[in-house]
Amino acid sequence: MWSVARPRWIGYALVTEVAAAVATGTAMVTDFGGAVQFGWFAALVILGVGQAEMSRRSERLRRWMSGQTHINVTSVWYLAGAFLLPPAWVAVLALVLYLHLWTRVWRNVRTRPAHRFAASTAWAMLSCFAASAILTVDHLNDATLDTGHGVLALGIAAAVFEAVNMALVAAGIYLYTGSRQSADLIGTWEDNAFELATLCLGGLAALALVAQPVLVVFVVAPLLLLHRYLLLKQQLQVAAVTDEKTGLLNTAGWHVLASREFTRARRGGEFAVLMIDLDHFKRINDTYGHLTGDEVLAAVAVAIEDAVRQTDTVGRFGGEEFVVLLPDTAGPHVLAIAERVRVAVGELRLVVGGTSEIAGLSVSVGVAGYPDSGDTLEKVLRSADAALYRAKDAGRNRVAV
Numbered sequence: 001m002w003s004v005a006r007p008r009w010i011g012y013a014l015v016t017e018v019a020a021a022v023a024t025g026t027a028m029v030t031d032f033g034g035a036v037q038f039g040w041f042a043a044l045v046i047l048g049v050g051q052a053e054m055s056r057r058s059e060r061l062r063r064w065m066s067g068q069t070h071i072n073v074t075s076v077w078y079l080a081g082a083f084l085l086p087p088a089w090v091a092v093l094a095l096v097l098y099l100h101l102w103t104r105v106w107r108n109v110r111t112r113p114a115h116r117f118a119a120s121t122a123w124a125m126l127s128c129f130a131a132s133a134i135l136t137v138d139h140l141n142d143a144t145l146d147t148g149h150g151v152l153a154l155g156i157a158a159a160v161f162e163a164v165n166m167a168l169v170a171a172g173i174y175l176y177t178g179s180r181q182s183a184d185l186i187g188t189w190e191d192n193a194f195e196l197a198t199l200c201l202g203g204l205a206a207l208a209l210v211a212q213p214v215l216v217v218f219v220v221a222p223l224l225l226l227h228r229y230l231l232l233k234q235q236l237q238v239a240a241v242t243d244e245k246t247g248l249l250n251t252a253g254w255h256v257l258a259s260r261e262f263t264r265a266r267r268g269g270e271f272a273v274l275m276i277d278l279d280h281f282k283r284i285n286d287t288y289g290h291l292t293g294d295e296v297l298a299a300v301a302v303a304i305e306d307a308v309r310q311t312d313t314v315g316r317f318g319g320e321e322f323v324v325l326l327p328d329t330a331g332p333h334v335l336a337i338a339e340r341v342r343v344a345v346g347e348l349r350l351v352v353g354g355t356s357e358i359a360g361l362s363v364s365v366g367v368a369g370y371p372d373s374g375d376t377l378e379k380v381l382r383s384a385d386a387a388l389y390r391a392k393d394a395g396r397n398r399v400a401v
Contacts, residue, residue: 001113001114001115004113004311005115005176006175006176006178008175009172009175009176012171012172012175013115013118013119013122013172016119016122016123016126016168016172017118017119017122019122019126020091020121020122020123020125020126020129021122023087023088023091023125023126023129024088024091024092024095024125024129025088027086027087027088027091027129028088031086032086032087032088032133032136033085033086033087033088033132033133033136034086034136035086036085036086036088036089037084037085040081040084040085040209041081041085041089041092041093043209043213044077044080044081044084044085044093045093045096045097047077047205047216047220048074048077048093048096048097048100049097049100050220051073051076051077051220051223051224052074052097052100052101052104052105053104054220054224055073055224055228056104056105072101073198073223073226074094074097074098074101074124075161075165075195075198075199075202076198076199076201076202076205076219076223077093077097077202077205078090078093078094078124078127078128078131078161078202079131079154079157079158079161079199079202079203079205079206080202080203080205080206080209081093081128081132082128082131082132082135082157082161083132083135083153083154083157083206084206084209084210085132086132086136087128087129087132087133087136088129090128090129090131090132091125091126091128091129092125093128094121094124094125094127094128095121095125098117098120098121098124099121102117116176119172120169120172123165123168123169123172124165126164126168127161127164127165127168128161130160130161130164131157131158131160131161131164132157134156134157134160135153135156135157151203154203154206155203158199158202158203161199162195162196162199166186169185169186170185170186173185177264178264178267178269179260179264180263180264181260181263184260194226197226198223198226201219201222201223201226204219205219241253241256243315243316245294245297245298245316246297246298246301246316247298247301248301248305248314248315248316248322249313249314249315249316250315250316251315251316251317251318253315254313254315254317254323254325257313257325258273258313258325258377259377261313261325261327262370262376262377264327265327265370265371269327269328270328270329270330270369270370270371271325271326271327271328271329271330271369271370272325272326272329272330272334272367272368272369272370273323273324273325273326273367273368273369273370273380273381273384274323274324274326274334274337274338274341274365274366274367274384275317275321275322275323275365275366275367275368275381275384275385275387275388276304276321276322276323276324276341276363276364276365276366276388277320277321277322277363277364277365277388277392278296278297278300278320278321278322278345278361278362278363279361279362279363279364279392279396279397280362280396281293281296281319281320284296284358288352288356288358292352292358295350295352296350296358296361297316297320299348299350300322300345300348300361300363301314301316301322303341303344303345303347303348304322304324304341304344304345306344307337307340307341307343307344308324308326308337308340308341309326309337311327311328312324312325312326312327312337313325313327323381323384324337324341329369330369330372334367334369335367335399335401338365338367338399339399341363341365342362342363342365342397342398342399345361345362345363346360346361346362346363346397348361362396362397363397364388364391364392364396364397364398364399364400365388365391365398365399365400366383366384366385366386366387366388366389366390366391366399366400366401367384367387367399367400367401368380368381368383368384368387368401387400387401388400
């Protein structure tokens with residue numbers, strides 16, 4: 001956390017984490033909201049864990065493909081808990097379900113580091129606490145769910161949960177990334193429609209648990225189907241911006257992310273671009289065939305990704321040309337990364353056809369940065385491309401600025 005997160009985000013995360021712990025502990029000590037019915041708590045934990053286990057693979061893929069905002073379906077059980085449990089115990093329910101997701105799903109996902117998980121858990125706990133607390137203060141949780149008053153209570157709990165969670169998450173994303181894009185801060189319209197659908201299912205789950213607990217199984221099935229639909233949609237979106245030969249972003253996908261970074265950098269930041277061209281690639285195709293050429297491109301793509309940082313974005317611009325976006329980077333650091341890429345490709349050894357070995361690969365790298373090399377993304381790319389051709393004219397297998 002200390003090496004990748006901004007100090008202002010770290011402060012915000014620590015404050016919200018302490019607030020979640022203090023609110024939960026104080027409510028338990030003071031018995032705020034009344035005594036817990038452990039049967040309801042156990043039922044919601046079992047349902048939440050069971051549903052997460054059944055959709056574990058889908059959730060891992062969704063988390064890997066998601067952007068800054070990620071909607072998970074555990075809010076179904078939070079809304080039911082807001083009506084059935086005291087505020088502190090709804091917060092504990094969120095803690096238990098998030099810990100299970102971390103252990104079983106998110107722990108090995110690169111885009112879900114531990115410090116972000118801890119902050120997200122605190123935000124979920126505070127949102128659950130607020131939804132249950134508003135019902136407790138206004139005595140709305142005394143209403144029965146088969147009346148208009150009870151339906152109103154569920155609606156209020158859902159609205160409070162969504163408003164508090166959206167505010168906490170949006171602030172956290174802004175402080176972490178500096179992005180002002182609404183899709184990054186609060187998600188797309190589809191993301192929020194999905195969240196609304198899960199909250200509606202949460203209301204049905206609460207109604208089923210109170211009226212006839214066995215009916216709650218009819219909530220799980222559409223929940224799993226909704227989860228699968230979201231995964232399929234994300235897979236189609238990823239396929240549209242992914243190069244099929246290397247698994248990297250294609251030109252369109254890389255430009256989308258680069259444009260976002262340029263928008264952020266215009267407010268006082270900086271970034272750099274590496275244009276990378278595989279030297280003498282035509283010889284490989286002519287000697288070994290195009291299928292082997294594709295294997296070489298895939299291996300070079302892996303070498304480039306391993307040589308850059310997790311925060312850098314690698315794409316394929318077609319043919320044997322690659323491009324890397326380096327956010328918040330300038331000067332000697334850019335040259336050091338470019339040199340690492342050149343060395344990594346030079347060290348590749350590929351066995352093809354079971355007997356032949358391809359070695360001695362090299363790349364030429366052109367480097368340009370914003371704002372020194374241009375005041376638009378297009379100008380920076382043109383500068384990097386011009387530097388690349390200088391590297392090739394100077395004998396290849398080198399870095400040029």
